[in-house]
Amino acid sequence: MGRRVVITGMGAVTSLGMSARATMDAMAAGRSGISALAFQDVERLQIRIGGQIHGYDEAAHFSRQELSFYDRFTQFAILAAREAVTQSGAMLKGAQSGVVLGSSGGGLHTQNENFRKVYAEGKNRVHPFVVPRLMNSAAASHLSMLHGITGPSYSVSTACASSNHAMGQAFHMIRAGMADTMLTGGAEAMLCFGGIKAWEGLRVMSKTGCRPFSANRDGMVQGEGAAVYVFEALEIAQARGADILAEVAGFSMTSDANDIVMPNCEGAVRAMQGALDDAGLMPAEIGYINAHGTGTAGNDSTECAAIKSVFGCHPPAISSTKSMHGHLIGATGAVELLACIMALREGILAPTINHDQPDAECDLNVVPNVAQKAKPRATLSNAFAFGGLNAVLALRSAL
């Protein structure tokens, strides 16, 4: 089985707050981070709401020289990582540490701005650092440089499952002895004209709000931000007396081999069952699932059917925090892992807000609208991506 892996640091930047603590507090309070989008050409969009981080001043965090290399998604990753590393106190410098980050769009803001310059404004040259700024792996590279990490570092891109796949890889690497300490999670900044215009075309976005599991749900709402964690081998964390936030107990990934956009129950079932098996957990030991819960017609009913199939007549409480922070695409699993840590450490199950009407196809305890108190010993976090790529993480309480 290899070594046990624990989480010793967490950091986040979301529309709910500029730290992991602020984001979890907002989740516990059932506060929404979804608001009117504000960026150039938003008036040409049909979809004008999202979990955008308003009032964020990049110049307050980074120098002009740094900003020439940091796309918005990289900035979010750096801020989240800084918080996680400070909290953890882990030794990151050296070849026994690595970085695995998930992102779907990578430096999409940089692409959006520079395509605008050459196509719309007719400019014939762009800034010399466009490529190092836009590459999907840029955030992983900057985290390795900033923290002196010289072991394995890379990025993972599997649409909406990117950060769960990334965190699963980081977990595997420590378990296998390839690394002692990993920075992992995800970052996404897709809220720009080009990013939303592309999504609009699929006709799966809501103009009004994100209402997972509610009978009146009418689509997903996007968010932006990052969450980054310090994963560490248990014996190393214990030896230095670190505060252990949770144990990463298991991970599983499956593919539907079915459809490029529609979810599939069987693939989701195998992913959840696989995570339980990998963690050595019985279904009855899971006290909370952070659902993928996108608020689309297709996902939510399929996911509930899959949960019932794995957990039988006594499924655990589930919730979709996307109702509050939106769907952060490649970073969503990372942000949602905060809800699992909060459930394990603080006994608070984050709610699914905007739950207006029960849906017979989603008749589980979806923690409607208001947080619930519980004492889960273990949790699952689901991510089921477009293209049928599924990744599920199991956490166990460190207490």
Added chain:
Amino acid sequence: MTDIVAEKVIKIIAEQAMIEPRDVALEDSLEKLGVDSLGLVETVFAIEESFDIHVPFNANEPGNKTFDISSVASIIEAVEALIAEAT
């Protein structure tokens, strides 16, 4: 005018179904013609581009109340209404 709209809509649907326009009947549903959910989204896009209109279609809406896609005839009718609204 109406006939031209119907002809164009049928041509778009036929292209998605990969059949000849003459094999599309007004009472046919898209499902019967073999147009799946992605084909439907592409159909809506092609309609918007051909007629320069915005089709208020959301794949998540139960029954698609705002844009009736139950048959070829209902789609033509809905497109005609949207054109009339736009002019």
